[in-house]
Amino acid sequence: MPETVLTVDELTVHNHFTDVPAVTGVSFAVGPGQVIGIVGESGSGKTITCRALLGLLPELFEITAGSIRLLGRDTALLTEKEWTALRGSSISAVFQDPASYLNPSIPVGRQLEEVLRIKTGLPRKAARARALDLLTAVHIRDAEYVYQQFPHELSGGMLQRILIAIAIAPEPAILIADEATTALDVTVQAEIIDLLADLTRRLGLALIVVSHDLAVVAQLCQRIIVLRGGTVVEQGTVEQVLFSPQHEYTRLLIDEHHRFGLDRFLTASDRAEARA
Amino acid sequence: MLPRLIRLPAFWVASGILLLILFLGVFGHALAPLDPLKGSPAVLASPSAAHPFGTDYLGRDVLSRVLAGAPVSVLGAVEVAGIALVCGTVPGLLSVYLGRAFEWLTLRIIDTLIALPFLVFAVAMTALLGNGISQAMLSVGLLLAPVFYRVSRAAALQVSSSQYVEAATLAGASAAWVLRRHILPKVLAPLGIAAAGAAGTGLVIVASLTFLGIGVQPPAPTWGGLLASDLGYLDYQPYAPAFPIALIVLTVVALNLLADVLRDASGQSGQVLLKKRALRKAAKKKRRVLAITRAVQEG
Amino acid sequence: MSAEAEILPIPHVARAASAGSSVALLRLRRVAIAVARPVGVFVPVFLFATFITFLLGAVTGLSPAYVQLGDAATPAAVARLNHQWGLDQPFFVRYWSWFSALLHGDLGKSWSNGVSVSELIGQRMTISLSAAGLALIIGIVLGALLGILAALTASSLLDRLITSFVSFISVLPPFVVGIALVAVLAVGLHWLPSAGYVPISAGFGPWLSHILMPALALSLETVAAIARQLRAGLVGAYQQNYVLGARVRGLGPRRIFFVHVLRNGAGPSLALLGLHFPNLLGGAVVTETIFALSGFGVFASQSALRGDVPAVQGILVVSIVLVVGFNLLVNILLNRIAPAAARGI
Numbered sequence: 053m054p055e056t057v058l059t060v061d062e063l064t065v066h067n068h069f070t071d072v073p074a075v076t077g078v079s080f081a082v083g084p085g086q087v088i089g090i091v092g093e094s095g096s097g098k099t100i101t102c103r104a105l106l107g108l109l110p111e112l113f114e115i116t117a118g119s120i121r122l123l124g125r126d127t128a129l130l131t132e133k134e135w136t137a138l139r140g141s142s143i144s145a146v147f148q149d150p151a152s153y154l155n156p157s158i159p160v161g162r163q164l165e166e167v168l169r170i171k172t173g174l175p176r177k178a179a180r181a182r183a184l185d186l187l188t189a190v191h192i193r194d195a196e197y198v199y200q201q202f203p204h205e206l207s208g209g210m211l212q213r214i215l216i217a218i219a220i221a222p223e224p225a226i227l228i229a230d231e232a233t234t235a236l237d238v239t240v241q242a243e244i245i246d247l248l249a250d251l252t253r254r255l256g257l258a259l260i261v262v263s264h265d266l267a268v269v270a271q272l273c274q275r276i277i278v279l280r281g282g283t284v285v286e287q288g289t290v291e292q293v294l295f296s297p298q299h300e301y302t303r304l305l306i307d308e309h310h311r312f313g314l315d316r317f318l319t320a321s322d323r324a325e326a327r328a
Numbered sequence: 329m330l331p332r333l334i335r336l337p338a339f340w341v342a343s344g345i346l347l348l349i350l351f352l353g354v355f356g357h358a359l360a361p362l363d364p365l366k367g368s369p370a371v372l373a374s375p376s377a378a379h380p381f382g383t384d385y386l387g388r389d390v391l392s393r394v395l396a397g398a399p400v401s402v403l404g405a406v407e408v409a410g411i412a413l414v415c416g417t418v419p420g421l422l423s424v425y426l427g428r429a430f431e432w433l434t435l436r437i438i439d440t441l442i443a444l445p446f447l448v449f450a451v452a453m454t455a456l457l458g459n460g461i462s463q464a465m466l467s468v469g470l471l472l473a474p475v476f477y478r479v480s481r482a483a484a485l486q487v488s489s490s491q492y493v494e495a496a497t498l499a500g501a502s503a504a505w506v507l508r509r510h511i512l513p514k515v516l517a518p519l520g521i522a523a524a525g526a527a528g529t530g531l532v533i534v535a536s537l538t539f540l541g542i543g544v545q546p547p548a549p550t551w552g553g554l555l556a557s558d559l560g561y562l563d564y565q566p567y568a569p570a571f572p573i574a575l576i577v578l579t580v581v582a583l584n585l586l587a588d589v590l591r592d593a594s595g596q597s598g599q600v601l602l603k604k605r606a607l608r609k610a611a612k613k614k615r616r617v618l619a620i621t622r623a624v625q626e627g
Numbered sequence: 628m629s630a631e632a633e634i635l636p637i638p639h640v641a642r643a644a645s646a647g648s649s650v651a652l653l654r655l656r657r658v659a660i661a662v663a664r665p666v667g668v669f670v671p672v673f674l675f676a677t678f679i680t681f682l683l684g685a686v687t688g689l690s691p692a693y694v695q696l697g698d699a700a701t702p703a704a705v706a707r708l709n710h711q712w713g714l715d716q717p718f719f720v721r722y723w724s725w726f727s728a729l730l731h732g733d734l735g736k737s738w739s740n741g742v743s744v745s746e747l748i749g750q751r752m753t754i755s756l757s758a759a760g761l762a763l764i765i766g767i768v769l770g771a772l773l774g775i776l777a778a779l780t781a782s783s784l785l786d787r788l789i790t791s792f793v794s795f796i797s798v799l800p801p802f803v804v805g806i807a808l809v810a811v812l813a814v815g816l817h818w819l820p821s822a823g824y825v826p827i828s829a830g831f832g833p834w835l836s837h838i839l840m841p842a843l844a845l846s847l848e849t850v851a852a853i854a855r856q857l858r859a860g861l862v863g864a865y866q867q868n869y870v871l872g873a874r875v876r877g878l879g880p881r882r883i884f885f886v887h888v889l890r891n892g893a894g895p896s897l898a899l900l901g902l903h904f905p906n907l908l909g910g911a912v913v914t915e916t917i918f919a920l921s922g923f924g925v926f927a928s929q930s931a932l933r934g935d936v937p938a939v940q941g942i943l944v945v946s947i948v949l950v951v952g953f954n955l956l957v958n959i960l961l962n963r964i965a966p967a968a969a970r971g972i
Contacts (some may be wrong), residue, residue: 106875114610129621130879140877153872155887157965167876168884199650202966218876355840431924441677442902443950447909447940450928455931455939456687472745532800536913555806559917562814562821562894580798588794 056260057123057225058080058105062322064117065100065109065282072099074113075282080275082226085176087252087259089267089273089290097282102230105260106145107135118287123225133273140171144219145228152209153201160211161187161199164218171222186217190247209240211245220251226258227251234267245271266309268295278302333593338539338585345582349575351544353402358420360392362548372564381571385561392548394571395542398548401576402532404465408530411469416521421430423477438474441473446471450533454542461534468533472526483515505577517594524587528580535576543615552574661962665955673951677729680943681722684936685967689740691716694935704921712738725940727837736943740932744941748923754824755922757838757915762845767900770853772895777854778883779863789854790792805844805917812840822919841914846911849903856896864892894965901957905950 058081065075075097082088090098102252103109105120107127120127123142147153154163161183169177187195190213203211212232217228229248233241246255249272261272269276269290276293278301279287286299297303333339339533352359368387375382381390428507446468453467454460484565486492496506503554537543538552558568655676692700692708709715713724734744777789813821819836829835864870865888873883912924921944928939 108871108874136874138877138880139875145875147868147872149868152868155869155873155891157890158887166878169881170882171877197653200650200653215872216804222877287688344918436671436675439672440679443947443954444673444698444943445675445907445909445946445950447906447912448924448946449909451912451927451931452943453683454937455682455934456689456936502757528798533804536800536802539913540916540932542928555802559806559809562810566814567727569810573803573807575802576800577798581795581798584794584798 055279056083058082058260059121059200060105060118061121062118063101063104065097065104066114067100067112068114069112073110073116075104075284077118078277078279078284079118079284080277080284080287082260084225085256085274086275087249087261088262088287090262090278090279091264091269091274091276093264094174096266096279097229098227098279100282101279102228102260102262104230106143110295125255127299128140131321134198140167140219140224140225141222143226143228144222145230146212146215146219146232148231150208150215150235151203151206153188154211155160156322157202159202160206160214161201163173164214164221167221168220183217183221184252186221187214190214190217191243192217207240212236212240212244216244216247216251220255220257223255224257226260226264228260230262231264233256234265241268248272250315266305278305331514333589336589336593339589339593342582342589345578347442348577349398349402349419349582351404352398353392353406354399355400356395357396360389360395362389362392364388364392364396365547372561374565381566381582384557384567384568388556390568390571394551394575395552395566396627397549397551397572397601398575400461400538400544400548401531401552402579404461404534405527405531405579407462407465408469408472408533409527410538411466412472412526415470415523417480417515420475420480421484422475423481424479424488434477438477441471441474443469446529447536450537451540451542452538454591460491461537464543465522465530465534466532469526472529475526476519476523479518484511487511487514517590520590521587524583531576531579535572587620634654644849661966662959664961665958668958669951669955673947676947677726677944678722680901680940680947681725684940685718685721686937689735689934689936694738694933709898713933721937734944735937736789737930737938739937739938741931744938747926747938748941748945751926753826754920755908755915755924756839757824757827757834757867758845758920759911761838761842762849762907763900765842765846765852766849766903770850771857771861771896773850774857775861777858778865778892780918781862783856786858790858793854797855799847801844801848802913802917804847805841808840809846809917824920834971837918841918844914844917845907849900850904851901852899853896856899857893860892860895861888862887862892867891889964893962895967897957897961901954904953905946908946908949 059079061079063075063078066072066074078079078087078097089099092098099114100109103113104115106123107126107130109115111327113129122138127135155158158289163185164183165176165179165185168174168182169176172179174182184195184199187198192198192210192213198214200209206214216232227248232248234246236244245268248259250260251257259272261269263269273290274290276290277284277285278293278299280301284292285299286302293302294306297306343464347472354528360599368383368389370379370383372385373379373383373385373387379389379391381394384390385394400447419434423434450464454464457463457467458491463474488506493501493506493510534543535552535555538550541556544553554572555569556564558572689712690705690709690710691702692705695708696704706715706860713721728735732745734740736749737744737747773789773793777786777793809821812818819840823837825833825837870883870888873887878887908924910924912927913922914920915922916928922947926938927942930942
């Protein structure tokens with residue numbers, strides 16, 4: 053296994069619509085089993101960074117400098133066909149608002165089965181069996197019943213679990229969770245966070261957690277990057293960034309999150325306990 | 329919206345053509361150079377200086393007949409659009425204020441109206457209500473009302489549920505004031521577009537009805553009637569249908585152009601589109617360069 | 628890797644013993660809704676429309692006397708014939724007998740010749756339906772092709788050309804196209820016969836050569852509407868998040884198009900087809916006159932000119948049934964293929 057799964061070096065993305073850089077000089081690396089968090093407000097460039105990592109920048113956005121190496125390959129050199137092969141099987145993602153990322157006219161189980169068939173080449177029956185297993189593995193009861201339900205018939209928490217199942221089905225090396233818990237209830241949030249933590253432990257999955265919520269990031273991540281206006285204002289281990297924030301902006305963010313009980317996570321022993 | 333509208337050349341083209349047609353519609357009779365009903369021995373003659381569109385099977389001047397036939401079609405179209413507008417918009421706006429039962433009833437009526445084919449209904453109406461163009465136009469206008477109903481209702485709903493209207497109502501504004509000040513501006517563009525469409529449909533239906541001999545008695549000239557007689561003599565004058573057809577198509581094209589222009593003026597700007605296109609071209613070029621670079625590296 | 632399921636502790640897997648039957652129940656419920664809802668709309672529309680049809684017929688001053696005797700109809704003759712045809716009975720008595728007969732397929736008798744209206748219309752239906760059917764096929768196939776091409780090459784030169792072409796043909800009414808086709812293809816080039824109908828039993832070639840121009844003239848409006856709507860629907864579908872989701876999963880563009888985008892993007896077009904069907908019937912009235920086809924449309928205009936009320940009413944009823952029936956089929960199909968579109972998403 054390579055030393056790092058993903059290396060980002062001085063990534064710069066330009067927004068041609070507003071003619072302003074969306075992301076400037078972002079650098080980080082993630083290895084197998086590692087969890088890195090990207091924190092910032094809306095518009096700080098978190099989502100654009102993720103889309104750049106997936107090779108799915110929206111129209112009018114362009115990578116103007118820097119490089120991204122995924123499993124040792126420079127993604128700038130990839131053709132669309134190579135990208136299609138890589139996505140899902142090497143890198144995958146889940147986003148906010150899970151319902152909108154599923155085809156509303158196809159039962160959810162079939163969409164999971166589709167990924168299994170196409171990306172891992174399983175025959176239909178085996179794919180269906182594996183899909184049911186995966187649904188159970190993401191803590192969905194009545195997997196058979198849920199299998200043929202439509203997205204609009206399921207709750208946000210269920211749908212996000214299903215999307216996670218779909219994302220990990222082809223066994224990617226790295227998963228991006230872009231505001232994956234933001235649209236969910238607090239209790240459901242906790243379950244999803246646990247699920248993600250489990251998966252990184254068991255599967256050696258590298259994980260990028262993007263959130264504006266410091267509590268979520270603090271729970272899951274080992275390292276944090278703080279983005280503001282498209283640039284990295286602070287970077288380091290979770291303890292470094294949250295205990296001794298160097299940048300004023302980071303301090304501001306942490307102060308704002310006091311209300312949400314972040315204090316718990318600011319003492320070393322509590323942190324160790326929470327993550328055990 | 330109006331400033332943007334004025335800047336679009338298509339708007340002037342469409343309006344110009346439509347004003348011309350409208351002019352013909354009103355003054356067509358007076359503009360005909362020769363008596364449209366007067367026959368002559370020069371039967372089925374080709375276009376010439378004396379008869380720019382030629383003559384028909386009774387030696388009558390076709391140009392004069394086309395001009396004299398304009399009012400029936402054009403005014404019929406206007407009538408259809410007008411009736412549809414009134415019959416659709418009023419219930420549409422009211423449905424937002426008059427509650428569920430009214431809404432349900434009107435929606436059922438709408439469903440029924442949509443189910444009836446225009447021409448069959450128009451033909452049936454002339455049988456049942458009397459053989460006149462006005463009756464036919466009335467019925468077609470009713471059939472076209474659903475579009476106006478939907479458009480005006482959608483605009484009214486959107487506005488009435490917005491917060492600034494809620495605030496205004498709390499401050500004492502009456503429904504009429506809300507209607508005039510907020511709903512009307514929002515609804516003008518879509519209504520204009522629908523009216524253009526309805527006028528086009530109306531024109532075609534009038535032409536179809538007169539073609540079938542319904543509504544206006546010969547020998548009064550109508551565009552549809554002209555086409556009907558042209559059909560009989562196609563072997564001798566295969567180009568004859570072109571004149572009435574050209575006018576009909578021209579009018580409908582102009583109406584559609586106007587509708588498109590109204591749509592564009594109330595929509596998104598074209599700047600974004602241009603930028604997207606430029607970037608796509610650049611990306612394509614970049615990919616080509618990279619492919620070559622890679623080929624060179626490997627080779 | 629199903630070892631995964633064993634490694635991860637699964638808290639409360641209460642895999643219901645009745646999982647199988649509840650799935651079946653869900654499926655049944657879905658089918659019931661998919662069919663019942665369109666039918667539920669159809670019935671009131673049918674009832675209301677037929678009532679209006681009868682009402683309009685009853686309030687006209689027309690009488691079989693005018694049809695049969697023309698200007699020679701004296702008031703005495705009118706009264707006599709009205710009585711003979713049962714037209715002096717109370718309104719609701721007449722409505723009820725008309726409506727119950729209708730439900731049995733009996734549309735009354737024509738005032739011109741006393742022949743059953745159902746029979747008269749029935750004879751002509753094959754002709755009209757051949758033309759309308761072929762027009763529908765042409766409309767769907769050609770419209771879909773153009774719409775898909777335009778959507779896949781959005782904003783390119785091809786897209787612009789297709790859009791302009793479609794805009795152009797959308798304004799051409801069937802009877803204009805019909806006349807133009809006759810003038811050019813039949814009289815000018817002598818490629819196709821200019822009039823008449825040949826049943827398919829006499830051979831596919833002759834049938835096609837006679838029915839092609841009328842069908843083509845009827846179909847153009849549908850081609851334009853489908854092409855436009857499909858293009859818009861597909862372009863809109865491509866902008867949805869689930870397409871991004873599919874791309875993130877590493878699904879290829881072909882699969883995304885055929886399995887995901889087409890299904891949802893085509894929904895509105897399918898619905899449009901149902902709305903457009905009345906236009907096909909309406910257009911038939913004129914195209915049949917142009918091409919001398921003795922079909923339903925010609926019967927309509929002739930009956931109208933004669934003032935034959937039962938015939939006109941029968942025609943309206945048949946139109947209503949055709950349109951509503953077709954819409955019903957389309958809605959059921961829509962529910963099956965693209966339930967999201969049917970729900971109005």
